[in-house]
Amino acid sequence: MTDLELYGHPDSGHACKVALALTLAGLPWRATRIDIWAPPDTRPAAFLAASSAAEVPVLMIDGVAHAQSGAILIELATRFHCLGGESPAGLRRGREVILWEANRIGMCLPQLKEARRLGGAHFDPAVVDWLEGRFAVDRARFDRMLGGADFLHGAAPGIGDCAVWGYAQWLTEAGVTPSPVMAGWLERMRALPAARTPEAFFPAD
Ligand SMILES: N[C@@H](CCC(=O)N[C@@H](CS)C(=O)NCC(=O)O)C(=O)O
Incomplete structure (x- = not known):
């Protein structure tokens, strides 16, 4: 093993x-x-x-x-x-979501979380505004990526869902709100037995 x-x-x-x-x-x-x-x-x-x-x-x-x-x-x-690795299409989806996450939502959310952490790094308010603006774009893009499915990989979660979950689990701590579509996905992620x-x-x- x-x-x-x-x-x-x-x-x-x-x-x-x-x-x-x-x-x-x-x-x-x-x-x-x-x-x-x-x-x-x-x-x-x-x-x-x-x-x-x-x-x-x-x-x-x-x-x-x-x-x-x-x-x-x-x-x-x-x-x-x-988690998507069962098929070429699932792996392709995973790679696409992971790279998007790293460039976009995974760039702004950790910074926003740190900006709001008690004793965290000091951010110029203009930087926080910019990060929040980026998140608004990412949130809309997330909704399109989900496209009415339960998870980013379709009926079951895959590596792409895990990637986005990493920091999307802390939207409140980052001081931002989910769209209704993202809120539904977060609820399904939280309900997973894993x-x-x-x-x-x-x-x-
Ligand atoms: N791009 C890296 C980011 C890794 C990273 O930033 N790790 C942070 C925690 S989230 C860390 O270990 N920080 C401690 C340090 O840099 O001393 C990844 O995706 O794994």
């Missing part, structure tokens, strides 16, 4: 994307929590050896390090033929 160890932290939407995908796919995996708020050089040596940027997520697959959440999701779907809170995915020791 493949050994899967995921380095992550509950405040990392990028790590949550991978944790959700592993759980949805029914793959046995274990979490190793990394304190992303601690100075990088204080993080465990095994993690630093696996992650050149000292960033989570890193998924160790049989001892080989895989970084970048979107690339990890594509690796899982391809290697385990799951859904967990970030803390449950990466419990403290």
Whole structure:
């Protein structure tokens, strides 16, 4: 059986994307929590050896390090033929959604969340306005991408849904609101038997 160890932290939407995908796919995996708020050089040596940027997520697959959440999701779907990886069309859909997420919604939501975090980084109000404007465009695009289906991959969720879930789970914390279509999708995502809170995915020791 493949050994899967995921380095992550509950405040990392990028790590949550991978944790959700592993759980949805029914793959046995274990979490190793990394304190992303601690100075990088204080993080465990095994993690630093696996992650050149000292960033989570890193998924160790049989001892080989895989970084970048979107690339990890594509690796899982391809290697385990799951979450869209069952067909060329499903994989194509996954790649499209993942790259869109990384360029768009995954760019503005983490920043908006950080801008609103107590003690978080200071953002010029003009920057926050710009990020909110981007999110409004992304939200409308999300509605078109969903196109009346239950999930971005159709009747069942796939790696694209996991990618968007990473930060869309925190719209309130980011100070933005979903469209009715996005709210329906969020509700369906939350109702999945594999859904967990970030803390449950990466419990403290
Ligand atoms: N593009 C990367 C982003 C990874 C990332 O930004 N990780 C953050 C947490 S969300 C991190 O580890 N920050 C800790 C640090 O940089 O020291 C991905 O998709 O995996």
